[in-house]
Amino acid sequence: MKVLKFGGTSVGSVESILSLKRIVEREAQRQPVVVVVSALGGITDQLLSTAQLALSGNETWKDSFDNMVERHHQLIDSVITDNIKHSELYHKVDTLFEQLHSIYFGVFLIHDLSHKTEDTIVSYGERLSSHIVATLVENARWIDARTFIKTERKHNKHVLDSTLTQQLVRDAFSHQHTITLVPGFISQDKDTHETTNLGRGGSDYTASIIAAALDADILEIWTDVNGFMTADPKVIKAAYTIHELSYIEAMELCNFGAKVVYPPTIYPVCVKNIPIQVKNTFDPDGEGTIIKAKIKNDGKPIKGISSIKGTTLINVAGLSMVGVIGVNRRIFTALANHGISVFMVSQASSENSTSIGVREQDADAAVAVLNDEFAKEIETGAMFPMEAQSGLATIAIVGENMRHLPGIAAKLFETLGRSGISVIAFAQGSSETNISVVIEAAYLRKALNVLHDSFFLSEYKVLNLFICGIGTVGGKLIEQIRSQYDELKEHSRLKLNVVGIASSKHAIYNRDGLDLQTYREELQASELSSPQKLCEAVIGMNIFNSVFVDCTASGEIAALYQPLLEHNISVVAANKIAASSPYDEYMRLKQTAVTRGVKFRYETNVGAGLPIIGTINDLRNSGDKILKIEAVLSGTLNFIFNELTADVPFSETVHRAKEEGYSEPDPRIDLSGKDVIRKLVILTREAGYKAEQEEVEKHLFVPDEYFEGSVDEFWKRLPQLDDDFEKRRRTLEQQGERWRFVASMEHGKMKVGLQAVAQSHPFYNLEGSNNIVLLTTERYKAYPMQIQGYGAGADVTAAGVFANIMSIANI
Numbered sequence: 001m002k003v004l005k006f007g008g009t010s011v012g013s014v015e016s017i018l019s020l021k022r023i024v025e026r027e028a029q030r031q032p033v034v035v036v037v038s039a040l041g042g043i044t045d046q047l048l049s050t051a052q053l054a055l056s057g058n059e060t061w062k063d064s065f066d067n068m069v070e071r072h073h074q075l076i077d078s079v080i081t082d083n084i085k086h087s088e089l090y091h092k093v094d095t096l097f098e099q100l101h102s103i104y105f106g107v108f109l110i111h112d113l114s115h116k117t118e119d120t121i122v123s124y125g126e127r128l129s130s131h132i133v134a135t136l137v138e139n140a141r142w143i144d145a146r147t148f149i150k151t152e153r154k155h156n157k158h159v160l161d162s163t164l165t166q167q168l169v170r171d172a173f174s175h176q177h178t179i180t181l182v183p184g185f186i187s188q189d190k191d192t193h194e195t196t197n198l199g200r201g202g203s204d205y206t207a208s209i210i211a212a213a214l215d216a217d218i219l220e221i222w223t224d225v226n227g228f229m230t231a232d233p234k235v236i237k238a239a240y241t242i243h244e245l246s247y248i249e250a251m252e253l254c255n256f257g258a259k260v261v262y263p264p265t266i267y268p269v270c271v272k273n274i275p276i277q278v279k280n281t282f283d284p285d286g287e288g289t290i291i292k293a294k295i296k297n298d299g300k301p302i303k304g305i306s307s308i309k310g311t312t313l314i315n316v317a318g319l320s321m322v323g324v325i326g327v328n329r330r331i332f333t334a335l336a337n338h339g340i341s342v343f344m345v346s347q348a349s350s351e352n353s354t355s356i357g358v359r360e361q362d363a364d365a366a367v368a369v370l371n372d373e374f375a376k377e378i379e380t381g382a383m384f385p386m387e388a389q390s391g392l393a394t395i396a397i398v399g400e401n402m403r404h405l406p407g408i409a410a411k412l413f414e415t416l417g418r419s420g421i422s423v424i425a426f427a428q429g430s431s432e433t434n435i436s437v438v439i440e441a442a443y444l445r446k447a448l449n450v451l452h453d454s455f456f457l458s459e460y461k462v463l464n465l466f467i468c469g470i471g472t473v474g475g476k477l478i479e480q481i482r483s484q485y486d487e488l489k490e491h492s493r494l495k496l497n498v499v500g501i502a503s504s505k506h507a508i509y510n511r512d513g514l515d516l517q518t519y520r521e522e523l524q525a526s527e528l529s530s531p532q533k534l535c536e537a538v539i540g541m542n543i544f545n546s547v548f549v550d551c552t553a554s555g556e557i558a559a560l561y562q563p564l565l566e567h568n569i570s571v572v573a574a575n576k577i578a579a580s581s582p583y584d585e586y587m588r589l590k591q592t593a594v595t596r597g598v599k600f601r602y603e604t605n606v607g608a609g610l611p612i613i614g615t616i617n618d619l620r621n622s623g624d625k626i627l628k629i630e631a632v633l634s635g636t637l638n639f640i641f642n643e644l645t646a647d648v649p650f651s652e653t654v655h656r657a658k659e660e661g662y663s664e665p666d667p668r669i670d671l672s673g674k675d676v677i678r679k680l681v682i683l684t685r686e687a688g689y690k691a692e693q694e695e696v697e698k699h700l701f702v703p704d705e706y707f708e709g710s711v712d713e714f715w716k717r718l719p720q721l722d723d724d725f726e727k728r729r730r731t732l733e734q735q736g737e738r739w740r741f742v743a744s745m746e747h748g749k750m751k752v753g754l755q756a757v758a759q760s761h762p763f764y765n766l767e768g769s770n771n772i773v774l775l776t777t778e779r780y781k782a783y784p785m786q787i788q789g790y791g792a793g794a795d796v797t798a799a800g801v802f803a804n805i806m807s808i809a810n811i
C-alpha cells in the first residue's frame with residue numbers, strides 16, 4: 001500500500017485538486033492508498049490572522065471569515081458536479097463553519113485566545129479540505145486523524161506519543177479500504193482529548209506516521225515543486241532538482257531550511273526503510289526526488305546547500321568554564337526546560353566559550369534563561385553576562401560524499417573568504433555529512449551563490465559583470481559578450497551575466513542580467529547616476545563573482561577601484577589612469593587585490609589586445625630580468641605618421657585617428673605624449689622598477705600651448721600646425737626616413753620622443769596603428785623578444801578586455 005500526502009497548493013485550486021483526483025484514482029487501481037491532505041493553501045495563516053482580528057476586537061474578522069467560507073464554497077461549486085454529493089458536502093462544510101464562527105465570536109466577545117482555542121481554530125483547515133477531497137475522489141472513506149494521532153504534553157509542547165499512535169493507526173486501518181482520506185496536521189491530546197496539532201507542516205508528519213505504522217511500500221509527498229533542489233531556487237537561479245537523496249542527506253537539508261518536507265517526517269519512515277518520493281502535483285510525470293537508504297554515488301562532494309536566515313548566536317563565556325565539567329549540560333538542560341531548541345553548537349577547545357545558535361524568535365528568552373542559570377557565576381565575575389549577536393544566517397552544506405574527503409571545509413572557507421564573507425561560527429559533526437557556518441545575514445544570497453558555484457552544483461560558472469563606459473571599447477565589448485554568450489555557456493560552462501552598465505550620466509542594474517540588445521534605450525530612460533552612486537550600487541548589490549570593467553578614461557572611475565577591490569570585486573581596466581597613478585597608489589591596488597583574493601587586470605593599458613604586460617610578468621615569474629624596453633606604444637601617433645602625405649595634412653590625420661577609434665576620448669592625451677608616458681610607466685613598473693610619470697624624459701613634437709583651453713578650441717587651432725608638419729615631412733621623405741614616437745627604458749631610466757628612423761630600423765615598417773615592443777632581457781639579450789600588432793582600435797581592445805575577464809573566470 002501507498003501513503004500519499006498532498007500539500008496546501010495541491011488542494012488549493014481547481015486545477016490542482018483535479019490533478020490530485022486523477023493521481024489518487026489512478027494509483028488506487030493498483031493498490032490501496034491512504035491520502036493525507038493539508039488545508040487549502042493560505043487557509044492556516046488566514047485562520048490564525050482572523051483569530052487575531054477577533055481577539056483585538058476588530059469587526060473585520062467577519063469579512064475574513066466570510067472570505068474563507070466563500071473560497072471553500074467556490075472550490076466545491078467548481079469541482080463537485082453531482083447534486084446529491086454537492087449538498088451533502090455543503091452540509092458538512094457549513095456545519096464546520098458554523099462551529100468556527102461561534103468560536104471566533106467567543107474570542108471577539110471575551111477578548112481571549114488561549115493556546116487551546118487557537119489549536120482548535122487552526123484544525124478547521126484540514127478538517128474542511130479533507131471533506132472536500134473525500135467527496136471529490138471516487139469511493140473514498142474519511143477518517144478523523146484525531147482518533148489515532150495522539151499527543152502528550154512535554155516541555156510545554158505537544159509531542160507525539162508514538163507507541164500509542166502506532167497501535168491506534170493499525171487498529172483504524174485494520175479493515176483495508178481502497179482509498180482512505182485523512183486530514184493531516186491535526187491530533188488529539190491523549191489525556192485531555194483536546195484538539196492539538198503536529199506543528200506547521202505537520203501533514204507530512206501525519207503521512208509518515210501512518211506509512212510507518214502500516215508498513216507502506218512508499219510514502220509520496222505531493223507538493224508544488226519538483227523535489228529537493230540543490231539550493232533555494234528563489235536565490236540561486238542555477239539550482240536544480242536532486243533526484244536521489246539518502247535519509248541522512250534529506251534530514252540534514254530539511255532540518256536546515258529546505259522547506260520541501262517537514263523535518264520530523266523522515267525519521268518514522270527511515271527506521272522502517274520506507275522510501276519517500278517527493279513529486280510535483282503540477283508535473284505528475286516529472287522524476288521528483290526519491291529519498292531512500294541506498295542511493296547511486298554521483299561523485300559530487302556535496303548534494304545541496306540550505307540555510308536559515310533568522311539566526312542568533314549566544315556566546316556563553318567565562319574563565320571559570322575552563323576544565324569545569326557540566327557547564328554544557330547546564331546550558332542545554334536550562335534551554336530544554338524552557339522549550340528552546342539549539343540548532344548549532346560551537347566550542348573552542350580552550351573551553352572558555354561556547355557559542356550556541358538559536359532561532360531569532362527564541363533569542364531573548366534564551367538569553368534570559370542562561371543569565372538566570374549562571375546568575376551566581378556572573379555575579380562573582382567567573383562568567384560574563386550572555387552576549388547575543390543577531391542578524392545572522394546559518395548555511396549548511398550537506399552530502400554523504402563529504403565523509404573522509406579532505407579539503408571540503410578548506411574549500412568552504414576559501415570560497416567565502418574570497419567573496420569577502422566572514423565566518424562568525426562554524427560546526428561540523430564527526431558524521432561529516434553537514435558543515436554549518438554562521439555569517440552575517442546580509443551576505444546570505446552571495447554566500448549561497450558562490451558556494452553553489454564552487455562546489456560544482458551549478459551547471460554553469462557565473463561571472464557577474466559591471467561594465468562602465470559604452471563608447472568605442474565598452475560598446476564593442478558588450479557586442480562581443482552578446483555574440484559569445486551562448487558559445488561560452490554551452491562549451492565552457494561559463495555564464496557571463498552583465499548585471500550593471502554605466503555611461504557618464506546613467507546607470508542600470510539587474511542581478512538577473514541586463515538585455516544586451518536594448519541596454520542603450522534602457523540607460524537613456526534611467527535615472528541620473530554619478531561615480532559615487534555607481535560605487536554604492538555596485539558594492540550594495542553584494543553580488544558574488546563580480547567584476548567591474550572600466551572602459552572609460554575617467555579619473556573619477558579609476559578612483560573607485562580601491563573601494564571596489566576592498567569589497568572583493570575584481571577590476572578589469574582599459575583605463576590607464578590607475579595603473580599609471582603614483583607608485584604607492586598603484587601598489588596599494590595590487591596589494592588589496594592580493595589580500596582580498598580578487599584580481600586587478602589591465603592588459604589593454606599597453607598595446608591594446610597585444611599580450612605585453614602578461615608576457616613581461618611571465619618572463620619575470622620564471623626568473624628572467626627585463627633590462628631594456630624599446631617600443632612604439634601609440635596606435636594613434638603611428639597611424640598619424642603613416643597617414644601623413646602631401647595630400648593629407650596633419651590635422652586631418654588626427655581627425656581620422658579619432659574616427660577610427662584609435663585616439664583617446666581627448667586626443668590631446670595622445671598628441672601630448674601623455675598616453676605613451678602612462679604606458680611606459682606601466683611597463684617599467686611591470687618590469688620591476690619603481691617608476692613615476694615625472695621621471696620620464698620627454699622630447700615632444702606639439703607645442704604646449706596647443707593643449708591649453710578646451711577640446712573644441714584645440715580642434716579649431718589644430719590646422720595651424722599643418723604647414724610646419726608638411727615642411728618637416730618633405731625633408732624626412734627626402735632623407736628616406738619615417739617618424740616614430742619611441743618609448744624606451746633601460747635599467748629603469750625612461751624616455752619618450754619623436755625619432756626619425758631609417759629603413760634599417762626595426763620600427764621603420766610599422767604599418768597603420770600598429771605597436772611594437774622589443775624586450776631585452778637576460779635570456780633574450782642578443783636577439784630581443786619582439787611583440788608586434790594592432791596597438792589600438794575597438795575590436796582588438798575589447799577582445800583584450802574580454803581576455804582579462806576570461807582569465808578571472810579561470811575556466
Ligand SMILES: NC(=O)C1=CN([C@@H]2O[C@H](COP(=O)(O)OP(=O)(O)OC[C@H]3O[C@@H](n4cnc5c(N)ncnc54)[C@H](OP(=O)(O)O)[C@@H]3O)[C@@H](O)[C@H]2O)C=CC1
Nearest residue numbers: 469470471472473503504551552553574575665792793797
Ligand atoms: N580606443 C582604443 O584603441 C583603446 C582604448 N583604451 C582605453 O579605453 C578607455 C575607453 O576608450 P574609448 O572607448 O575609446 O573611449 P570613448 O570616449 O569612446 O568611451 C568612453 C566611455 O566612458 C564613459 N564615461 C566617461 N566618464 C564616465 C563616468 N564618469 N562614469 C561612467 N562612464 C563614463 C563615456 O560615457 P558617455 O557615453 O556618456 O560619454 C563613454 O561611454 C580609455 O581609457 C582608453 O585609454 C585602451 C586601449 C586601446
Ligand SMILES: N[C@@H](CC=O)C(=O)O
Nearest residue numbers: 634635636662663664
Ligand atoms: N589612444 C591609444 C589607444 C590605446 O591605448 C593609442 O592610440 O594607442
